[in-house]
Amino acid sequence: MAAVSLSAVSKKFGPNTVVDKVDLAIEAGEFVVILGPSGCGKSTLLRMIAGLEATSDGEIQIGDVVVNDLEPRARGCAMVFQNYALYPHMTVAENIGYALKVAGLPKADRIARIQSVAQMLGLGEFLDRKPMQLSGGQRQRVAMGRAMIREPKVFLYDEPLSNLDARLRVAMRAEIRRLHQRLGTTSLFVTHDQVEAMTLADRIVVMNQGRIEQIGTPDEIYRRPASAYVASFIGSPGLNLLRVNVSTNDGHIKFGDGQLLAYDRKIWKNLQDGPVTFGFRAEEARLASDGRGLSIRFSFSEELGSSRLIYGAVADEEAVLMIDHDEKFSADETAALSIPNSAMQFFSAETGRRIS
Amino acid sequence: MEKRATFSNASIGVLFVAPQILLVFTFFYWPTGAALFWAFTLERPWGGGNEWVGLDNFRQVFADRAYWASITRSLVFAGATTFLAMGFGLLLAVACDRGLKFYQGFRTVFVWPYAVVAPAAALAFRFIFAPDAGIFSALVKSNPEFWNPAQNGYHAMVMVIVCYSWKYAAYCFIFFLAALQAIPRSVIEASAMDGAGVLRRVRDIQLPLITPTFFFLLVISITDSFQDSFSIVDVMTDGGPAKATEFMVYKIYFDGFRGLDYSGAAAQSIVLMFLMIVLTFFQFRFIERRIHYS
Known part of the structure; x- marks a missing residue:
């Protein structure tokens, strides 16, 4: 668990400013959803925190550490990708345990932790399968397991539910919320779906054209939208x-x-x-x-x-x-x-x- | 149900395949048939037809120690060029895939060698490796023994291998780069998040995912090295010095067209064909099993 704070973070691709001087303070253990339409810079913001994208300007802090110049692996974040990004040539167990293997943990410890994570996600019987042999929801769980096993300081979710069908999405949404309650890890969740945002978030950050329009609890954002843009985006x-x-x-x-x-x-x-x-x-x-x-x-x-x-x-x-x-x-x-x-x-x- | 284009009139279909059949027949079946015929016959010295001699030609070929030596050389050449070409091709492809500085420019440049025709490349390398004016000239001045491919068989072999590998690395590079770029970016990013450094990612993620390409190039490289070496050898060394670079294909050409022993050459080409079939078969049988196509 760690706090995350961004100050005046910007990202430019050539002449285009994709993220424009974003300030954001996330408390340790908080579940924050970044909400916005496609192209608003929300994914780029998440990727900058993960270290997959360099910042053009500004400072990112995780815990007490300024992480701008740190490699992704040194930042203590785990990420769940939209298309799951599982390793197709590895079994479920190998997928989940890869981070531990890279970290050089002894095999016995690795197996024990893979087992406990798989148990928590209901993947116990699939450990020997390849991702190809799993359904969309199961793949999603494997991706979550891969993130969880590292016991990261921060979870980053990049639209993880958008490839699932509607029923599964609701079920996984509840599961993510349950996991957060259990693990209490600081989480950042990027989505364009306002229902997901409303149901999951402790606080919602609404973004538009690279800027933050409003930060607030789901209730605040629904009842007192700070701008006409937020008002039209929130609620169904x-x-x-x-x-x-x-x-x-x-x-x-x-x-x-x-x-x-x-x-x-x-x-x-x-x-x-x-x-x-x-x-x-x-x-x-x-x-x-x-x-x-x-x-x-x-x-x-x-x-x-x-x-x-x-x-x-x-x-x-x-x-x-x-x-x-x-x-x-x-x-x-x-x-x-x-x-x-x-x-x-x-x-x-x-x-x-x-x-x- | 699978949908297929069907022709109500069979003759239209035949017309469509005719050009291809004609080509395959003229440039593959006919020569192969002729080679088979020659391999089992002997031409009379003053003309007037061929005489059936059974396996005599093959016996003669296999009894020839020079022939066995050319097989060994061909295998060494195949092994060395495949290793070098695939190694360098992979190295360059990984570097380009990483998007290092100026990689767009390099990417184009790395492909060029494959566009150069083999004899031209061979000629260029002859100049590069010339003992009196090439890259080793300064060292040769103080020690004439240091580099002389015209007299030293090992030097000649190295020269031919380097030239061939240089050209073929470009070919491997194209395929490796295409394969690497087909791996979803997010998979690489996920492994970066999982803590794997660049080399670790190459070993654990990228290489296993491009094994189908790896296998394809392995088969193609080995097969081609038996055939494509001809023009390079012909331009650079003429199979010399003292037959040190006489590979199977070059020996076929030499015995057939210089020595005018058509029957012996035909027998050799049949042997070469079988050798390639056997090699390819073994690769499919034993290596392909370890490959996972996704």
Whole structure:
């Protein structure tokens, strides 16, 4: 277990800045998920911590040691790769035990530790097989075993679940969480899947275009996204975002089609006249029974089992609503939405940052 | 169900394969057939047909100590060139695969020797190894015995081996590099994370994963060294000095076209063919079993 801290870490490939002055402090034993779309620099960041990629600028610390110039093996990290990266010519036991073999451990010790790791991951009966003879989930376990056996200071996961089918992914997700609870090793997990991030993380780091947009607990990030970008990325579906104009005198916002919606000036003191981005969660708006409220025109719906998503348009911009099954809905119908002040969120139209 | 292109008309299919059949027949079956015929017959001294002599030609060839010596030399040559060419090819390929400085430039340069035709390469090496003007000239000045491939058979052998290996290393390099680059980067990275240094990674991960290529090159190198040595020997040493570089193929040429002993030469080429078949068979039988294709 060790803390990891990054200060002003950057990575440039030629003229492109892939990671831009990232500061991040991870406490010992914490499970941190780095979340972002593909190409946002999250994998590069992880690889820099692992030592597989040189930093262009900044400092990386693991424990009390600055590791910038250390070889990967000297950093005490173990990594689980997206495509598992198992050694195809070695058996499962050899794969798991390779690090110990390189470290020069006596064979008897190696076997004992391989056995105990395999037991923990339910791989006991597969030890003599080659990776080719395993299923995707089993290969994933072997990759985890290979990382675990070294008892590293830090676990690095590079989208390890994205090659698995949906059911297996959920199962492995739970298993990773369970392992973390048991071993308590500092873990960094890179993913583009916000559900994975929400379920696994102690804290989430949301990245966009090489920068950190927000760091916070899943709850914070869901309830108080720091920017319109984070808001649209987190939650399923993401936050509805609509362009509106604020009139502080009248205490209302005006939509593109001229509709007005009143807000509480006591709560939203920092709003100023002019364009802002207005947001609300699909699950926090209600259909108004009295027909008074923001008018939305429905187009189609998606069944989720426990509830339903209805897609529609407010002032020609797309909006999604989550409703219960007993509520009625029909396509091409116009309905009224009531959005309480507690569900409203505002973001600057220029910077996209949150206005509180 | 496997899908195949089928021709409703058989004659179209025959037309398609005809050029290939023609080529194979003209340049393989016909000469082989002719060699077989000559190997079991003897041409009359003044012409007028061949006489069936059974295994006499073979008896004569095997009774000839010079022939056995040429087999030994060929085997030494095959072993030495295969070892050197594959060794250097692998070394260069590993270095290029590591992405060391300027490797793009080197990668191109390393391939060039294979593009040079063998006689041209041989001519170049003749100049390089010339005792009076080549790389050893300074040493030869003080000690004439130090290097003289025109008189010393060992020197001539070394010269031919170096020239051939130089050319063939480029060939091995191409295949080794392609094989190394086919290994997923993440596997190498995983072993780096597991604590293995560069050499350890080469030994534990990269070499085992390119064994199919290794085996392919081994078979090809040994087979080719029996045949391809001809032009290099012809340009550099003419099989000399005192037959020190007369390999099986060169002896066939020499006995057949200089000595005009077609029957003896034909018998020798049949022996050479069998030797190569046997060598290749043994490689497949005993080495291929240790290879895992992934």
